[in-house]
Amino acid sequence: MSEPDIAxxxxxxxxxxxxxxxxxxxxxxxxxxxxxxxxxxxxxDDFKQVIEEEWAQxxxxxxxxxxxFESPKALGDRLGSLIGAAPGQSIVCxxxxxxxFKAVNAALGLNKERRVIVSELDSFxxxxxxxxxxxxxxxxxxxxxxxxxxxxxxxxxxxxLSHVNYRTGALFDxxxxxxxxxxxxxxIVWDLCHSAGILPIELDKTQTDFAVGCTYKxxxxxxxxPAFIYVAERHIRAARQPLSGWWGHARPFAFEPGFxxxxxxxxxxxxxxxxxxxxxxxxxxxxxxxxxxxxxREKSLTLTDLFISLCEPLCQEYGLxxxxxxxxxxxxxxxxxxxxxxxxxxxxxxxxxxGDFREPDLMRFGFAPLFLRYADVTRAxxxxxxxxxxxxxxxxxxxxxPAVT
Amino acid sequence: MSEPDIAxxxxxxxxxxxxxxxxxxxxxxxxxxxxxxxxxxxxxDDFKQVIEEEWAQxxxxxxxxxxxFESPKALGDRLGSLIGAAPGQSIVCxxxxxxxFKAVNAALGLNKERRVIVSELDSFxxxxxxxxxxxxxxxxxxxxxxxxxxxxxxxxxxxxLSHVNYRTGALFDxxxxxxxxxxxxxxIVWDLCHSAGILPIELDKTQTDFAVGCTYKxxxxxxxxPAFIYVAERHIRAARQPLSGWWGHARPFAFEPGFxxxxxxxxxxxxxxxxxxxxxxxxxxxxxxxxxxxxxREKSLTLTDLFISLCEPLCQEYGLxxxxxxxxxxxxxxxxxxxxxxxxxxxxxxxxxxGDFREPDLMRFGFAPLFLRYADVTRAxxxxxxxxxxxxxxxxxxxxxPAVT
Numbered sequence: 001m002s003e004p005d006i007a008x009x010x011x012x013x014x015x016x017x018x019x020x021x022x023x024x025x026x027x028x029x030x031x032x033x034x035x036x037x038x039x040x041x042x043x044x045d046d047f048k049q050v051i052e053e054e055w056a057q058x059x060x061x062x063x064x065x066x067x068x069f070e071s072p073k074a075l076g077d078r079l080g081s082l083i084g085a086a087p088g089q090s091i092v093c094x095x096x097x098x099x100x101f102k103a104v105n106a107a108l109g110l111n112k113e114r115r116v117i118v119s120e121l122d123s124f125x126x127x128x129x130x131x132x133x134x135x136x137x138x139x140x141x142x143x144x145x146x147x148x149x150x151x152x153x154x155x156x157x158x159x160x161l162s163h164v165n166y167r168t169g170a171l172f173d174x175x176x177x178x179x180x181x182x183x184x185x186x187x188i189v190w191d192l193c194h195s196a197g198i199l200p201i202e203l204d205k206t207q208t209d210f211a212v213g214c215t216y217k218x219x220x221x222x223x224x225x226p227a228f229i230y231v232a233e234r235h236i237r238a239a240r241q242p243l244s245g246w247w248g249h250a251r252p253f254a255f256e257p258g259f260x261x262x263x264x265x266x267x268x269x270x271x272x273x274x275x276x277x278x279x280x281x282x283x284x285x286x287x288x289x290x291x292x293x294x295x296x297r298e299k300s301l302t303l304t305d306l307f308i309s310l311c312e313p314l315c316q317e318y319g320l321x322x323x324x325x326x327x328x329x330x331x332x333x334x335x336x337x338x339x340x341x342x343x344x345x346x347x348x349x350x351x352x353x354x355g356d357f358r359e360p361d362l363m364r365f366g367f368a369p370l371f372l373r374y375a376d377v378t379r380a381x382x383x384x385x386x387x388x389x390x391x392x393x394x395x396x397x398x399x400x401x402p403a404v405t
Numbered sequence: 406m407s408e409p410d411i412a413x414x415x416x417x418x419x420x421x422x423x424x425x426x427x428x429x430x431x432x433x434x435x436x437x438x439x440x441x442x443x444x445x446x447x448x449x450d451d452f453k454q455v456i457e458e459e460w461a462q463x464x465x466x467x468x469x470x471x472x473x474f475e476s477p478k479a480l481g482d483r484l485g486s487l488i489g490a491a492p493g494q495s496i497v498c499x500x501x502x503x504x505x506f507k508a509v510n511a512a513l514g515l516n517k518e519r520r521v522i523v524s525e526l527d528s529f530x531x532x533x534x535x536x537x538x539x540x541x542x543x544x545x546x547x548x549x550x551x552x553x554x555x556x557x558x559x560x561x562x563x564x565x566l567s568h569v570n571y572r573t574g575a576l577f578d579x580x581x582x583x584x585x586x587x588x589x590x591x592x593i594v595w596d597l598c599h600s601a602g603i604l605p606i607e608l609d610k611t612q613t614d615f616a617v618g619c620t621y622k623x624x625x626x627x628x629x630x631p632a633f634i635y636v637a638e639r640h641i642r643a644a645r646q647p648l649s650g651w652w653g654h655a656r657p658f659a660f661e662p663g664f665x666x667x668x669x670x671x672x673x674x675x676x677x678x679x680x681x682x683x684x685x686x687x688x689x690x691x692x693x694x695x696x697x698x699x700x701x702r703e704k705s706l707t708l709t710d711l712f713i714s715l716c717e718p719l720c721q722e723y724g725l726x727x728x729x730x731x732x733x734x735x736x737x738x739x740x741x742x743x744x745x746x747x748x749x750x751x752x753x754x755x756x757x758x759x760g761d762f763r764e765p766d767l768m769r770f771g772f773a774p775l776f777l778r779y780a781d782v783t784r785a786x787x788x789x790x791x792x793x794x795x796x797x798x799x800x801x802x803x804x805x806x807p808a809v810t
Contacts (some may be wrong), residue, residue, distance in 0.1 A: 032465045035465050126651035153678045214677070252765055257528075271531060276681050
């Protein structure tokens with residue numbers, strides 16, 4: 001595509017104006033919104049309100065008057081509307097890891113006769129780590145042509161999968177896998193960390209049992225903002241989760257010595273939530289207000305298609321291997337394995353294009369349609385090409401591994 | 406004491422100048438710092454820095470460059486110095502409830518042959534709720550003259566106690582109870598929610614095994630700010646906690662499929678921490694910088710002594726019953742049971758004195774020495790007396806229970 005073609009794409013982008021809702025450092029091309037979303041501009045005032053008014057002036061009274069105590073439920077319902085969940089089934093709280101623990105334990109409790117969990121070797125590792133120490137047998141979908149249908153049989157209690165693979169960006173078909181699981185009598189737990197806010201999700205319609213996810217990627221809620229958990233209405237009453245703290249009690253302020261779980265989705269709460277970080281979830285959802293998730297998906301596919309096609313000649317010339325499905329069976333990231341990927345990502349970063357790197361050799365580029373322009377894509381590819389041409393991996397400054405990338 | 410006596414106490418208060426470190430609404434007498442501490446003035450800029458610079462400008466790079474990933478450990482060590490813990494044993498993360506779950510499970514794992522937990526009926530309820538569903542026998546210290554020595558025998562795996570009782574303010578003697586537990590071969594888990602930051606604590610010296618606590622009361626870190634957990638160095642290597650998320654992995658960024666617990670206190674981490682709320686922990690600790698905890702304790706006892714003695718005639722006349730030990734075996738709150746306590750607390754609140762109420766009939770007044778003046782105590786008692794004299798419970802506006810108090 002020519003420069004004018006790209007300019008036309010940007011000029012006609014129905015989401016073009018949404019970029020203005022975000023703070024973006026000047027001249028930076030941020031291809032890491034799949035890891036930490038940028039700050040919505042309005043968040044600055046939202047946080048100020050919570051900190052300087054609600055906390056500093058309202059003090060203890062704000063638990064009621066500012067809606068702090070109700071915020072996990074209120075935000076859960078709002079977030080639910082983005083993932084096809086009717087109200088009363090989603091709640092914002094704790095971390096993705098902890099919510100996986102709750103969901104998997106609850107699902108195991110609902111499927112007591114079985115102790116097999118099917119998951120994927122390529123899951124974000126914490127999903128598997130949270131199963132460590134559970135009295136279960138783990139069956140992992142490998143990377144070489146295994147097939148879920150072969151793994152899910154009548155011994156399987158729970159299928160735990162990432163909707164979008166954090167490494168490759170591959171997208172599972174939720175409806176058909178739910179079907180597969182349910183036909184075998186298994187329950188499904190979806191990790192939506194890399195899909196919530198970036199593509200249409202229909203938890204209720206696809207008969208999903210449980211889902212969890214984070215809010216700091218495509219939902220732009222701020223670093224480490226509270227995660228969410230969804231439990232289908234049909235399971236809530238019977239479900240039991242082991243982190244039975246006071247916020248999950250039917251009467252948290254009666255201060256009874258015995259635990260009596262809340263009858264609603266609130267039973268998936270545990271302790272006091274980090275209210276200031278919670279404010280970011282509201283700001284993040286506000287930044288998505290009035291935006292059609294279908295339009296987000298459409299732009300996401302066009303951005304990633306453009307990136308993939310522009311990178312094709314580089315793959316040929318330099319040996320990058322595309323790891324992301326080339327059709328619509330992907331989320332909103334594009335990944336390549338490349339021997340010198342670490343150095344290339346570091347060098348691109350120095351030139352104002354932020355992607356990320358996952359050991360041992362994976363380059364990931366995330367395309368968040370709320371703030372990225374088509375011109376950003378072409379510019380990012382130019383800089384990638386420069387780095388490859390210059391063989392930046394010859395420069396030792398780009399080859400030292402830091403503790404965190 | 407006469408008015409000039411009180412004025413002299415304030416004038417000579419070695420902590421008098423610390424009040425200026427906090428935002429306090431005008432004319433408000435805040436006797437609820439034991440529930441939610443006020444905002445340190447410097448916190449406004451601290452939060453702004455994290456939100457507007459580190460997140461909005463630094464984006465993903467701030468996990469390293471702004472020390473986000475290291476903050477639970479760094480803040481844990483800093484907080485540790487307030488509770489008598491040498492570095493490497495305390496970490497700031499998650500919630501008190503979740504940290505109780507980790508500590509109790511780890512302690513049970515270290516004492517595998519035993520399944521009895523001793524706790525107190527009068528614990529903050531979440532401490533007991535978190536034991537719900539564990540395969541243990543619970544022995545509860547009641548309210549009427551039971552005695553821990555009778556409950557702790559050679560069957561006991563874990564003793565879980567609140568250092569300061571959230572209702573009465575009674576303070577356990579940590580050293581002697583640790584001794585009692587250890588002599589019986591039990592491990593101790595202390596809940597420091599109502600003692601951290603308000604009185605000297607010697608976790609290491611008293612041979613404490615585990616401790617947890619929150620940061621939003623006397624540590625002034627903001628609503629729902631992350632909690633902390635302490636594990637004695639001698640237990641860390643062998644201890645195992647069930648919330649084995651990626652932040653607790655020995656190599657969290659190697660993204661290995663198998664879980665290998667961190668050898669250090671980091672194994673008590675689980676998932677991504679709420680970084681913006683975490684910033685409040687640092688601000689709260691900054692507000693205590695250079696303050697001697699012994700001076701805090703001394704003023705706390707003088708404030709509560711003064712309040713108790715001024716309230717004595719009111720107890721006589723109106724039938725309030727003091728629930729707080731009258732000697733130094735208390736934390737920094739004073740509680741009365743009183744039939745009309747709910748209405749009195751509401752009416753006092755309308756007159757600018759914030760205490761709190763716990764069902765069914767408990768009035769609690771917290772005395773945080775960092776910002777309270779002796780004159781606040783005398784003024785609070787005057788207002789309490791007015792409310793009692795006027796029988797505010799005859800006013801229906803003061804008798805309707807809200808959802809949260």
